[in-house]
Amino acid sequence: MGERSLLTRALWFLFVGWWLTPLLVNVAWLLGITVVLLPISVKLINLVPTALTLKTPQSTVDPESARSQHNLLVRAAYFVFVGWWLSFIWANVANLFAVTVIGLPIAIWMLHRLPFVLSLYRYDG
Template identity: 60%
Template sequence: MTQRSFLVRAIWFVFVGWWLTPIVVNIAWALNVTVILAPIGIKLINLVPTVLTLQEPRSRRGPGESSVRLEAGDGTTQHSLPVRALYFVFVGWWLSFLWANLAALLAMTIIGLPVAIWLANRLPYVTSLYRFHG
């Protein structure tokens, strides 16, 4: 799928993205603190860049993610699911809450928008050490 035009993404941000992003971030965080609903929370976190600016989601690693460290599409290594789960339990859930809310706060300002987009794009990694490829 191709990226939407800058004009469409800018209009989305001005009318929807800046106020919807903090809502999605906090719903995702609330879901993440539960065991049963955490997968839905993670999916929402992965959608934060799309909610903010309609940025197309990057492709994700397939089901062959069972080895200790895997190659991501850019040649970097991917942490295993058990390592990512431990990280999430001890660090990811609270750090992603702070990280995402900082991004949402910065997104409300024109000056902070580039940093907010940078933070939002790295939110899945901050949450669970998951590296996107593609």
């Protein structure tokens, strides 16, 4: 599917994204508490930009961006010691910003960066 229009994405945010995103973030965080459901949790967090504004990741993998990802062991250590709790705080602060007109641009910026805050994953959307 091609890139959606700005109007479509704005309408999605107004009618769905603003309430779906906090729900998705908190369900993902709860799933992430268990080791068994952690992969599902990470997948859900990586869907946050799409749930918020229908932002889709690039369909082709750019070799340059793949090289710019942090080493998997570094990302795993970061997730265990920092990412799991920081992403929860980050996402919920962003959700609070999202309910105000003034804070909305900050909230969108923060939520689009949530995959990076969780696990240092560079989302190429």
